[in-house]
Amino acid sequence: MNILITGGKGQLGTELVKCFERGSTELGTPDILKSENNVRAIDVDELDITDINAVREFFRENAFDCVINCAAFTNVDGCETSFDAAFKVNAIGARNLAMACRDCGGKLIHVSTDYVFSGDGSTPRSECDLPAPKSAYGSTKYLGEQYVREFCPKYFIVRTAWLYGYYGKNFVKTMINAGRKFGKLTVVNDQRGNPTNAADLAHHLIKLIDSEEYGVYHATGAGECSWYDFAAEIIRLAGVNAEVSPCTSAEYSAAHPEAADRPFYSALDNAMLRVTVGDEFRPWQEALACFMKNFRETEEFGNLGK
Secondary structure: OEEEEEOOOOHHHHHHHHHHHHOOEOOEOOHHHHOOOEEEEEOOOOOOOOOHHHHHHHHHHOOOOEEEEOOOOOOHHHHHHOHHHHHHHHHHHHHHHHHHHHHHOOEEEEEEEHHHOOOOOOOOEOOOOOOOOOOHHHHHHHHHHHHHHHHOOOEEEEEEOOEEOOOOOOHHHHHHHHHHHHOEEEEEOOOEEOOEEHHHHHHHHHHHHOOOOOEEEEOOOEOOEEHHHHHHHHHHHHOOOOEEEEEOHHHHHHHOOOOOOOOOEOOEOOHHHHHOOOOOOOEHHHHHHHHHHHHOOOHHHHHOOO
16 A cells, blocks of 8 residues: 655654554554555655645655645644644645545545644543634644545544654653753643553554544543643653642743643543544553653653753
């Protein structure tokens, strides 16, 4: 199978590439990894997905059976101040790939976010719930979802949340770095969601490649917690000598008025996975512990905070 991964240098794109290179994921060996595949990972330096003419030309020269779109403008605060740039990548880029997949008959796996929801309520959102984003990031990602639905008949829209992994920047590495530098962290305790290991997400995206169970999916780590709970567990597992204190979102906003609004409650329910290809996500504590065990053996872990 010919597979294209966009955003190939990011934390999820890199994790996917490593899975294909190893022929397995941390959770097992999906059937597609047992066969011969031609996997090409690209980033903006090779293809600007916001340029419709460049995308059309690229797909005229290359035929793909499946595209996994990991490319995104994910800086939540930056989306507020650079709306046009976020709009181009998160919405127009998704539209361009959707049209290209439609024209070549390929499948599109499009990675989206829990931020498409408002954050109201207190029970996990299922795929049946209607999005109502409050931030520029959530709004542009939701428009990207709509374009994918409109222009590509063979689509999987996969919403994830609080993603971290071995490659690139993420909350886990930020907390370790800040904990070592300052010895004290203050983290919001009234926003709840699902920490998600990129290795777990990659496993499920790879399972979808072989499937024809098209539609919208939620794909997050099992269980929920607050950002404060998440940070405290990160510091504990990393063995960092730092105090982690809770604060409210109002207190954080007062200290950081430039920050975009975050959902208070954005936990997702992986209902579609359960009833189709299967939900194998680990409890978030287990997945984080596995990540930390492996990450502590890397050079990057030793260099954080220096």
